[in-house]
Amino acid sequence: MNITFRANSELEDGEVSIVIEAKAPTAEALSVMKAAETLGRRTSQTxxxxxxxxxxxxxxxxxxxxxxxxxxxxxxxxxxxxxxxxxxxxxxxxxxxxxxxxxxxxxxxxxxxxxxxxxxxxxxxxxxxxxxxxxxxxxxxxxxxxxxxxxxxxxxx
Structure with a gap:
């Protein structure tokens, strides 16, 4: 797995965009997508x-x-x-x-x-x-x- 950060000045303050690239939609890629989605929901504890x-x-x-x-x-x-x-x-x-x-x-x-x-x-x-x-x-x-x-x-x- 390769993780890279790229700044994007077109995004709003506080906005994060995640792109997951793979040759095919493997179980690992889908797992990473689900983890990122869950992380986004965890911003609020309530x-x-x-x-x-x-x-x-x-x-x-x-x-x-x-x-x-x-x-x-x-x-x-x-x-x-x-x-x-x-x-x-x-x-x-x-x-x-x-x-x-x-x-x-x-x-x-x-x-x-x-x-x-x-x-x-x-x-x-x-x-x-x-x-x-x-x-x-x-x-x-x-x-x-x-x-x-x-x-x-x-x-x-």
């Missing part, structure tokens, strides 16, 4: 969640799981020295919230649930090829068998 009549500012690292319930999303927020474990409800869409979170930490484990890998304590075999993700604060989530391979890949297993 995310704003629009709840009923209020906007909550939440540390991304405190989010344990995100669950779809009907037309709402429930964000399970972990305990911290200044805040007990709680849940926030919003009308936002799972995919929209996931775009605001680092893909290296957050992974979808079913059509309705995404988890923060930093809060994952263990995985246990379940019925029908599914697994159970054991998370911090006593939260258990079912990993759909369709998403097991993606989760294992995200864990480097």
């Amino acid at each position: 995310i704003s969640i629009d709840t009923d009549g209020r906007i909550e500012i939440v540390r991304k690292s405190a989010i344990i799981a995100i669950e779809v319930h009907g037309n709402s999303l429930i964000l399970r927020i972990g305990t911290s020295p200044d805040s007990p474990a709680h849940a926030l409800t919003t009308r936002d869409r799972l995919q929209h919230v996931m775009e605001s979170l680092p893909s290296s930490d957050f992974v979808q484990i079913s059509k309705q649930v995404a988890i923060n890998l930093r809060h994952l304590k263990s995985l246990e075999a379940s019925y029908s090829g599914n697994m159970t993700a054991k998370l911090t604060d006593g939260i258990d989530e079912t990993v759909s068998r369709r998403y097991v391979a993606d989760l294992k890949k995200a864990l480097g297993a």
